[in-house]
Amino acid sequence: MGISIKQIQPTDTPAWDAYVHAHPQATLYHLSDWKNVIEKTYGHKTYYLMATKNIQQPVSSNQHPATNTHKVVGILQLVHLKHFLFGNSLVSMPFLDFGGILADDEQTEKCLLTEAIKLAQKVKAHNIELRHIKPLSWFNNPQQSFVHPINPTNPLTHATKSHKVRMLLSLPESSEVLMKSFNSKLKSCLPHDQKTHRIVIHRPLSRLVGIIRDTKSAERRILLPCR
16 A cells, blocks of 8 residues: 655545644644635745555445545645745745644655655755654654655755744633733733633734633634744
């Protein structure tokens, strides 16, 4: 059962998002909705790569042959950035802190990276930036071989940077408890209703910064960082 890589179509987004929700290393920024956000807001070209395997599904009756289904085994979203200061790059994900490859196994990770390198050559990108929470375990391992897909005799140069940090806030059971945990200076920066302690959102979605749940309506609001 070989691995196939394709760029997703609108009909593939439910399978993409189902894979993201099920993957233990996934983040909010791996969801497919970011494709439209990046393209419509910033006008950058995006490439959402999906790795699938052809799986035979047996049927209960012996009179019918097994059916073939395509199982998602990995994803990688890339945004093509061309800037006179910052260069020509494929990034996963720009304007956000996280992205990179999600896959079932090492083989699929290598297949997605290989396709990304081929894509970079096609669009004449100078480098690929993957914003992983944790680096790929095999990438810096000298015992693990990875051949350049375009020029096998040319070594693949790479660098791992750790100049960014992630800050997490554990959310309590109610927004009231959350608001009380903030000091007065931080509270003054947050537009909120003094009676209900609900955060009042007046900014575009891309400028919001956390996940708030209202106690009464149990409404969850997803707030995303801006750059």
